[in-house]
Amino acid sequence: MKKNLPDKFGARLLRPDRTRFRLWAPGRKEAYVELEPGRADATRIPMQAKKEGWFEAEAACGAGTRYRYCFEDGLSVPDPASRMQDGDVHDASVVVDPSAYRWRHTRWRGRPWSEAVIYELHAGALGGFEGVRAQLPRLAKLGITAVELMPIADFPGGRNWGYDGVLPYAPDRAYGSPEALKALIDDAHGLGLMVFLDVVYNHFGPDGNYLHAYAPSFFREDVQTPWGPAIDFRRRPVREFFTGNAMYWLHEFRFDGLRLDAVHAISEQDWLEEMASDVRQAIDRQRQVHLVIEHDGNAVSLLEHEFDAQWNDDGHHVLHRLLTDENQGYYRDYDDQPAALLARCLAEGFVYQGEPSAHRDGKPRGKPSAHLPPTSFVLFLQNHDQIGNRALGERLRTLARVRGRTQALRAAIALVLLSPQIPLIFMGEEYGVETPFLYFTSHGPELAQAVREGRRKEFASFEAFADGTGAEIPDPNEASTFEASREGLFEAEGDWHAYYQALLRCRREALMPHLDAARAIGARALGPQAVEARWSLGDGRTLAIHANFGEQAVAATAPADSAGLLFESRPDAARRLREGWLDPACTVAWMEAGTP
Structure with missing residues (x-):
């Protein structure tokens, strides 16, 4: 790697029996590293003050050593770049040997972005890293090519969506050890699966972030976000902290890509380009590493350069x-x-x-x-936000069923999985489960009450919760809310699962090899609830998709006589389309020879 930025922060093992500690604390004049805090043999070592707010010390200790940073007023904090915690976010950090895990699939170099079929999951809901690992063969068989983990950076308590993380370098111990995470990724690579990580660089969670106490310049009070003062990406150490974090996950854990959460909330957008460029330069060019953003502003300029796609x-x-x-x-x-x-x-x-x-x-x-290109966009019917940010966490299968729209939903699934845009599936979706995915936390009493009241206010403007009591909204902090979100996720394989598997087989065989050069030809509405669209593929053929989500047949452009049927979501839909009619609640996909 040309840049080894992760080593600028935290504890680095120099030899088996010697560790270097580095901390950026520009708001302090003195700093110490305390080894084995709370024990009779605890040792406090003064850290040498360096330029621009840096402190550094070396100590005769190795992997497994517990430590904290201390200051002149008695404040004691975990390492903001901790690689592992001895418990939760307020506890001591632990020195980690990054070379302890022996990788088995060392020749893995990733897969092209055009082959991505993403499966978003919550590691805790599946039983931690070992639980996810156990699901990998099933996902590979289904036709998934990329597993995306919701954020795993250490958060307070034992259950959380992950967006309340405060220690961005430390996999949360509720899910398992760093070695368990590496074993998960190693197994995935052996099955031909990429693994992506959702990372949060726009804010820290409300519990366990001590940076304000010793590095107040990490934040800027003149710019506010929904989570408080903005992180100050104007400062070089701040930029390097997060760029280093991206490289850390990609290099040390061999993730195949990152999904950057809500980057529109980062006030210095130029850092995104800088970070992505640094990553591209630093990672082995033989590896295929992918960077995806979530951006409420539809940031086209980022997709023109270093980023592969946007949700x-x-x-x-x-x-x-x-x-x-x-x-x-x-x-x-x-x-x-x-x-x-x-x-x-x-x-x-x-x-x-x-x-x-x-x-x-x-x-x-x-x-x-x-x-x-179409592959610049990740398309989905469900994800953690679009289910979990609903008051009752209903999945789309539930909403469609109660409205009598199940067949229309199946038509939409076919459109998403056969479109040249990159498809994303949310865990359990492929089984058609109606298990809700709720917002859950495990905060202390005061913060739990604030979150509870915040949820009630959030939905007070919605008709179903207009009285503002929020009586029906599940309490995010109750363990039952978390348990309800993981019950029955993987039912016995049935018609719904077979439907997804057939669509993904079709995508793999007919579309994937030709998506790199795919371009849209055009699309148009067919009445108020139906569309038809066409794309040219890399092999010169044309993909055509007709989709109707309404309850009435609509007139549609009949496919060419030479067009071959790729998929129909309902029997006889293709025959009817050849007659110029697109039946209700169906999707039909065709492959036409040559270019238009």
Whole structure:
């Protein structure tokens, strides 16, 4: 690696019996490293003050040593770059030997981005790293090519979505050890699976972050985010802390890619390009490493350079609107001519490309995206946010069933899995389970009450919770809320699972080899609830998809006589389409020879 930025922070093992400790504490004049705190043999070693707020010390200790940083006023804190905690976020940090794990699949170099079929999961819901590891053969058999872990950085308590992390370098001990995480990734590579990690660089959680006490310049009070003062990416040590973190996961743990959460909340957007460029330069060029963003502003410029793709929230929102008729919250931005908006999504990527957003007080959102390849967009019907941020955590299968739209949902699944955009599936979706995925935490009493009240206020504007009591909203801090989110996730394989497997087999055999050069030809609405779209593929053929989510047949462009049927979500739908009619609640995909 050209840049070994992770070594600038935290404890680095120099030899089996010697460790170097480094801390950035510009708000302090003195700092100490305390070895084995709380024990009779505890040792406090003064750290040497360096330039620009750095402190450094070396000690005769090795892997497994517990330590904390201390200051002149008696404050004692864990290492902000801890690689492992001796318990939870407030406890001592532990020196780790990064070479302790012996990798078995050393020749793995990753897979092309165009082959990605992403499976998002919560490690805790599956029983920790070992539980995820046990599911890998099943996922590979299904047709998944990339497993994406929701954030695993150490968070307070034993259960959390992961977005309350405060120690970005430390895998949470509730899930297992660093070696257990490496074993999971190693097994995945042996099965041909990539592993991505969701990382949070826009804020720290509310419990266990001590940086304000010794590095207040880590934050800027003049810029506020939904989580408090913004992280100050104008400062070089701050940039290096997070760039180093990205490299740490990709290099030491051999993750195949990162998904960066809500990067629109990072005030210095130029850091994103800088970080991505550093990663590209530092990682072995023989490896295929992928960087994906979530960005509410539809940041086209980031996708033109170092980033592979962005989560396509526009695509999700308009599909959800078509399937459920919901138009509250941000869904109201997709209430007018949703089929036309979906056609734009399929042809051009984003729906909002500079238009004013009603949900955002009329402010414009996005930039033109039609020049980007379809693989620049990750498309999904469900993910952790779109289920868990609902008051009752209902999955789309539940919402569709109660509205009598199950067949329409199956049509939407076929569209997502056969579109040239990169598909993402949320855990359990492939079984059609109706297990809710709720928002859960394990905070102390005071913070738990604040979260509880915050959830009630969040949904007070929704008709179902208009009285503001939130009586039906599950308490995020109750253990039962977490348990309800993991019950029955993997049912016996049935028709729903077979449907996903057939679609992914079709994608693997007919589409994947030709997606690198895929380009949209065009798309149009077929009435208020149906669309047709066409893409040119790398082998010169044309993919055509017709999808109808409504209850009435609509006139559609019949495929060419030479077109071969790729998939139909309902029997006889292809025959009817050849007659110029697209039946209700169905999707039909064709492959046409040559170019238009």
